[in-house]
Amino acid sequence: MQEVEFSDILTAQEDGDYIVNIGPQHPSTHGVMRFVVSLKGEMLDYVVPHCGYIHRGIEKMCERMTYPQIIHLTDRMDYLSAHMNNEAVSILVEKALGVEVPERVKYIRTILSELQRIASHQLWWAAFGMDMGGLTCFFYGLRDREKILDIFEESFGSRLLHSFICPGGLMGDIHPNFQKRTKEFITYFRKKLPEYDQLLTGNIIFEQRTKGMGIMSKEDAISFGATGPTGRGSNFACDIRKKFPYSAYDKVDFKEILYTEGDSWARYKVRVDEMWESMKIIEQLIDNIPEGDYSTKMKPIIKLPEGEYSQRVETAKGDLGVFVVSKGEKYPYRMHFRTPNFSNLFVISQLCKGNKIADLIAISGSLDLVIPDIDR
């Protein structure tokens, strides 16, 4: 079998095509990602993503680490969904050992995940507006995200990489102020979220740059495995919280946001609506956190029984799957992460075809990519 060289792809271009490199240090990629773009005049012919600039080999590192240590690596995949990534590995370990965590832990995990989801969508909203030249968006988004990070900082001392959810429960109990401050934040953000709509949603320039741009059909979304808000903008019902409820999601009432258009606008609307839904979930749980322990007693050395395990959770970006092959030792024999951004990224070539090069930035922004999650 012949290995395909990248230079072959370049020479295979038709005459008159332009090849343009975007990245790896382009601000709109929100990380280190290179797109090689083939242009016919101003129109995109196709886009080839090149990843691996920040590949750290997390899956290989996991083979030399115990399960509590692995928790700290998962933060660093999708750093905007740190709680959900921790939760995925924790639930997997608990499931494999047959440990039942206290109700209190389940409630707190769900609240933290939803707070994290709001924070992630806020940062995405801020950066998405900024990608298209609306600098005010960035200040609005970060202003409100700061409130959530302050709550996190008070409870677990860290703002971005928490490693707070661990096998067996939580690293510690929540701060006595946690419930009060979370409720204050919800009251505050319920007033502020309509401002987001005033600034971007009704903006005619923004509408023209997103409506009808980068249309993804439902079939494509499923075939490419585009999950999370990216898939739900194409009417692909892929919410793990609804399909396979974990933690306390079976106790709360919320809507799965679905849009049928499949364009950048639909993906934008899904995320904005999800912030409302997340607030609804938190409100249902925050006053009802049961009393009890914040953790079950785990053995000092966690060894998973021999076998293969998997667990899926819904992060802010989509469907995160964790897969472990264990041989009964304290290290996993093989650990694999199915990360949502990896699948979401490769749709971009399909979405960009026939659009102008300036829209590449808007379309890749609407996918909400976090590059360390792709490279792992």
Place this chain on the structure above:
Amino acid sequence: MEKEQLGLVLAELFPAMEVVTSGEHVRVKAAPAEFHKLATTLRDDSRFQFDFLFNLYGVDREDKFSLIYNFESTKLGHIIDIETDLADHDNPVMDTVSDLWKTAEFQEREIYDLMGVKFSNHPDLRRLFLEDGWGFPLRKDYKDDINFIER
């Protein structure tokens, strides 16, 4: 379809395969030679309709490679795991399913990059993360004298 029923229908269609329904999901052990045929049936048969290849990963079992495919049907809601063993550890080759599910193209590229499993008929089998000539780090016999500390 329910787990047991799905297992029964599959066992009837492909009598040579080993179908296990005791785990969390139905797990099928398929031979690499008939894998592409099985995958086509799983996608197109109206009883299965596995249109979503959720995940695909490889395991180096030292004497052989295992590839594990996780399929889900978005219409019928059932899940199946398919495992195939590639007995040739030095030169593992597998049929691609990127013609059936587009996500397979990139997940197979990742497996080729990190594990060295080649996929025949793949449209674009290049390395995804690492440079050409790096070696295959997820193999158990991978050695890196500079960046690796033995303990």
